[in-house]
Amino acid sequence: xxxxxxxxxxxxxRRNKMLTALMVVAIALGIGASMTTLTVxxxxxxxxxxxKSATLxxxxxxxxxxxxxxxxxxxxxxxxxxxxxxxxxxxRGDRQALMSGGDVPIQxxxxxxxxxxxxxxxxSADFFPMFNAPFLYGRPxxxxxxxxxxxxxxxxxxxxxxLYGDKDSTGQVLRMQDTAFRIVGVLDDWRPNPHFYDLxxxxxxxxxxxxxxLSTSRDLRFEHNGSMNCWGKGGSDDDHLETxxxxxxxxxxxxxxxxxxAAYEEYLTHYSQEQKALGRxxxxxxxxxxxxxxxxxxxKVVPGDVRLQAFLAFGFLLVCLVNTVGLxxxxxMRRSAELGVRRALGAxxxxxxxxxLVESGVIGLSGGLGGLLLALLGLWLVRHQxxxxxxxxxxxxxxLLITFLLAVGATLLAGLLPAxxxxxxxxxxxxxxx
Amino acid sequence: MLKMTHLSKVYRTEVVETYALRDFNxxxxxxxxxxxxxxxxxxxxxxxxxxxxxxxxxGGEYHLDGVEVSHLNDNARSKIRNEKIGFIFQAFNLIxxxxxxxxxxxxxxxxxxxxxxxxxxxxxxxxxxxxxxxxKHYPAELSGGQQQRVAIARALAGSPRLLLADxxxxxxxxxxxxxxxxxxxxxxxxxxTIVMVTHDPELAARAQRNVHVIDGQVVDLAEDPxxxxxxxxxxxxxxxx
Numbered sequence: 257x258x259x260x261x262x263x264x265x266x267x268x269x270r271r272n273k274m275l276t277a278l279m280v281v282a283i284a285l286g287i288g289a290s291m292t293t294l295t296v297x298x299x300x301x302x303x304x305x306x307x308k309s310a311t312l313x314x315x316x317x318x319x320x321x322x323x324x325x326x327x328x329x330x331x332x333x334x335x336x337x338x339x340x341x342x343x344x345x346x347x348r349g350d351r352q353a354l355m356s357g358g359d360v361p362i363q364x365x366x367x368x369x370x371x372x373x374x375x376x377x378x379x380s381a382d383f384f385p386m387f388n389a390p391f392l393y394g395r396p397x398x399x400x401x402x403x404x405x406x407x408x409x410x411x412x413x414x415x416x417x418x419l420y421g422d423k424d425s426t427g428q429v430l431r432m433q434d435t436a437f438r439i440v441g442v443l444d445d446w447r448p449n450p451h452f453y454d455l456x457x458x459x460x461x462x463x464x465x466x467x468x469x470l471s472t473s474r475d476l477r478f479e480h481n482g483s484m485n486c487w488g489k490g491g492s493d494d495d496h497l498e499t500x501x502x503x504x505x506x507x508x509x510x511x512x513x514x515x516x517x518a519a520y521e522e523y524l525t526h527y528s529q530e531q532k533a534l535g536r537x538x539x540x541x542x543x544x545x546x547x548x549x550x551x552x553x554x555x556k557v558v559p560g561d562v563r564l565q566a567f568l569a570f571g572f573l574l575v576c577l578v579n580t581v582g583l584x585x586x587x588x589m590r591r592s593a594e595l596g597v598r599r600a601l602g603a604x605x606x607x608x609x610x611x612x613l614v615e616s617g618v619i620g621l622s623g624g625l626g627g628l629l630l631a632l633l634g635l636w637l638v639r640h641q642x643x644x645x646x647x648x649x650x651x652x653x654x655x656l657l658i659t660f661l662l663a664v665g666a667t668l669l670a671g672l673l674p675a676x677x678x679x680x681x682x683x684x685x686x687x688x689x690x
Numbered sequence: 691m692l693k694m695t696h697l698s699k700v701y702r703t704e705v706v707e708t709y710a711l712r713d714f715n716x717x718x719x720x721x722x723x724x725x726x727x728x729x730x731x732x733x734x735x736x737x738x739x740x741x742x743x744x745x746x747x748x749g750g751e752y753h754l755d756g757v758e759v760s761h762l763n764d765n766a767r768s769k770i771r772n773e774k775i776g777f778i779f780q781a782f783n784l785i786x787x788x789x790x791x792x793x794x795x796x797x798x799x800x801x802x803x804x805x806x807x808x809x810x811x812x813x814x815x816x817x818x819x820x821x822x823x824x825x826k827h828y829p830a831e832l833s834g835g836q837q838q839r840v841a842i843a844r845a846l847a848g849s850p851r852l853l854l855a856d857x858x859x860x861x862x863x864x865x866x867x868x869x870x871x872x873x874x875x876x877x878x879x880x881x882x883t884i885v886m887v888t889h890d891p892e893l894a895a896r897a898q899r900n901v902h903v904i905d906g907q908v909v910d911l912a913e914d915p916x917x918x919x920x921x922x923x924x925x926x927x928x929x930x931x
Contacts, residue, residue: 267788594785598796601777601796601844602769
């Protein structure tokens, strides 16, 4: 019967083109606006490491002095060199990485290529396996290379293409800040969104193209980027960062079970108590261990206006649906004579209800198609906005599916009342009044 | 075939109860051609819609083809309507968007019949009413008489056991009315049970049996004063008094 209902739906929609067009346009506008904003929200609030993020945590300590202490206040967002190295060396997690952003001057050997600066990440060996960074060629550096401040580098695919034409460059020498580095690995295209491991560099910034051991970067006094918070007499002098009372490093830990996470949080408390006993920390232990997604929430990675836009768009969709309900009600009730005849000829209420819902579904599908085109247009407009996430606004397969499900689902919902009302018609009355 | 016993139909509002049918009794045997006559508002059409399971009744019993129908749900009533009853309406009630073929197909669709069987039945029905050549025409392209013939073809396509006709010639001129009536008589001769509601005495006279309804009740003409009053009323109207 579905084919029959579909045929009847198409005939019915063709019969009154203007009413049909109004309903389809109403649905398309609502779906277009909702899907544009929902796609942006989806892209911005997505899990940057699906399947892994639940095991990644961002330990927070409060190493500040007692000035301005307010109990319960959020600990520091980054760690000092001393705390970072202590946590890194303690190896209490399944994996751990300490890091900072930076810029490095690259001096290409290639003739005709001028030196240029590249975004860099100074980190430790576990960074790559911990964050599922994909290798196109080679491997990460080792912990031993971390410890020995080795002159090794992992570069991104984009830089590799620029310098070596996309060929395997492992083993080649890359000169940075007058120092020769051996390329040990080349990352494949990798851009986790948001740029979760260092939100100081922009929530949706590109991934770095140069990765150097943190120990090496300090040894060579590479310039680091990002925010730095100091207190007490601590200075931010680059030569004394290792001993300063400044937080400027990000520390991430991988804990593969909730039990390990609980134990690690306890360890952080003990560590704080220990540091307080040593006189480094002055405040009572104040530790946090947010997971990756919690860290995104704490930092309000998704811009507030994006959420507001999504709410407004869904409100608009609701208005469009209410209009569609009215139009469908008018359309279905106008066909009460036909529905009465069908009842007389043997159609049950259920059969008529199904017939009218199929018609609603066809309107929804058409509206979904129109909505998809409008959403694509909307996303194209978003991509031309001057925000760091603009380029990410693309409709993926899941959002495409959601577009049609939302359109058909919403229209079926909108069609329920008109279809039900139309099925309640007493056929006898209709046949008499005819 | 169709038996109603002490059947009543009451329309209730907050302040008033109106009896459309009251203690209504009728027994139509298989193969009969019965004309139901009576003045406007007497309950003829209400009887027909209840007989066709298009409306429920308030009290009494109704057996259709041996089945007591008062407790049937909508699905079961729809199934009986589809399989056992054919309707012919005064206003034809063809669906304007569907061509003749598709109009006749409607009851067969709800029966879940296969396409080949549907096509065979539709063409047979249309041939019977002499409109096989108009299968692709739309109702608006046909005369009133032709539309009523299509409606009869639609009623016949499902081979119903009972044909219910509500003023089948009411919207037709004399010549077309005669032709439609002849078609109904032919269908009856082939064995169909027909119950026809009409207030046209000439048409009623062509049925095997007449049942007269006044004030929602079947009456015995010889004894009921309301019938004589009705006859006088009709006579007055006829003579312009």
